[in-house]
Amino acid sequence: MSEFTDQDHWKALILYGLNQATYKIALGKTLLSLSDQGYTSVPWDVLSHEFLHQYLQRLASSEAMPQQSNPSRRTKMERIIAERQVDKLSLDQAVNEVGRTAFEDVINRFHNLGNDTSFQDKFYRTNFGRTLELTDELHAVAVSGRSELEEELNARWALLEGAFTMSHERHEHYELANDLRLTYLANGHKRKGLTSNIPFLQGYQGNTCFYCGEPMAPDDIHVDHVLPRQVVHHDEVWNLVLAHSLCNGLKSDRVVGEHFMHKLIARNENIMGSNHPWKARIASSLGGTPQARSRALMKHYDQVKLILRDNYWGGSAFYNPESDPFYTRLITVLNNGSRR
Numbered sequence: 276m277s278e279f280t281d282q283d284h285w286k287a288l289i290l291y292g293l294n295q296a297t298y299k300i301a302l303g304k305t306l307l308s309l310s311d312q313g314y315t316s317v318p319w320d321v322l323s324h325e326f327l328h329q330y331l332q333r334l335a336s337s338e339a340m341p342q343q344s345n346p347s348r349r350t351k352m353e354r355i356i357a358e359r360q361v362d363k364l365s366l367d368q369a370v371n372e373v374g375r376t377a378f379e380d381v382i383n384r385f386h387n388l389g390n391d392t393s394f395q396d397k398f399y400r401t402n403f404g405r406t407l408e409l410t411d412e413l414h415a416v417a418v419s420g421r422s423e424l425e426e427e428l429n430a431r432w433a434l435l436e437g438a439f440t441m442s443h444e445r446h447e448h449y450e451l452a453n454d455l456r457l458t459y460l461a462n463g464h465k466r467k468g469l470t471s472n473i474p475f476l477q478g479y480q481g482n483t484c485f486y487c488g489e490p491m492a493p494d495d496i497h498v499d500h501v502l503p504r505q506v507v508h509h510d511e512v513w514n515l516v517l518a519h520s521l522c523n524g525l526k527s528d529r530v531v532g533e534h535f536m537h538k539l540i541a542r543n544e545n546i547m548g549s550n551h552p553w554k555a556r557i558a559s560s561l562g563g564t565p566q567a568r569s570r571a572l573m574k575h576y577d578q579v580k581l582i583l584r585d586n587y588w589g590g591s592a593f594y595n596p597e598s599d600p601f602y603t604r605l606i607t608v609l610n611n612g613s614r615r
């Protein structure tokens with residue numbers, strides 16, 4: 276241990292170890308500030324006031340970020356600050372609340388590094404609920420590396436907030452995606468045999484694969500759900516196209532790029548320009564005008580992207596097998612092979 280300086284120890288405590296919340300960072304800033312102010316024996320209310328001050332500064336702006344990883348909860352400090360901001364707590368009451376409820380974990384664990392407790396009492400000793408006694412080591416560290424340590428604390432605080440924000444967004448995304456999935460499921464229908472649609476779809480698509488644009492042999496025509504059936508749970512004709520079995524299989528249950536949605540919209544408008552009985556069905560599902568249908572279809576597309584998390588076929592929204600020479604050659608070779 277002796278090859279490490281006090282400053283190294285300080286940095287280890289601040290930078291390493293798991294952080295479920297930002298308390299340790301706020302306490303680090305509090306300690307440096309109290310040392311600056313000349314304290315050695317810090318009364319509990321002074322400690323509480325300074326800790327509150329650190330959070331008030333941090334959370335004052337409208338872009339206040341989450342202070343802990345669990346999205347369904349808020350830290351005690353977040354709750355105290357919120358109540359202070361709407362004047363449900365006076366400053367004195369807030370300070371008192373901090374001193375009473377916020378410190379138990381952070382004051383007792385600040386010196387822990389994983390399971391290692393050998394730094395105990397290094398930067399302060401505590402008479403819990405009464406005073407904090409700052410050590411010479413703390414004063415020395417605070418003086419020697421002040422601006423660097425302050426910067427590190429601020430960077431660490433921002434890093435944690437960023438990580439917590441991402442975990443909250445994932446959570447919100449999950450909830451939203453789950454709601455959408457359930458809506459599709461609730462409105463869904465049992466799977467039907469789809470081969471009966473082939474002659475009709477061929478009439479509007481010709482004999483080429485919707486995805487790669489290459490010709491299809493009569494024994495290799497598959498009906499594909501452009502928006503994956505496992506999400507939309509229906510076999511509505513506005514979402515059905517013909518594709519090679521290979522293209523169908525490679526696409527699988529993934530999202531296709533937006534260019535295919537424009538192609539699908541054009542194909543559907545082709546059907547709408549005819550007198551086919553499916554016309555009324557598409558109008559009732561998507562809308563009575565081309566604009567309404569286009570909007571409705573793109574809305575489904577956006578929802579499916581949200582559910583499948585932009586998991587694109589080919590890895591990107593821009594991937595288009597039709598303009599991929601290798602892909603079309605592959606299809607041609609395989610198709611010729613299958614008709615040997």
Ligand SMILES: [Zn+2]
Pocket residue numbers: 484485486487488489518519522606
């Ligand atoms: Zn194909």
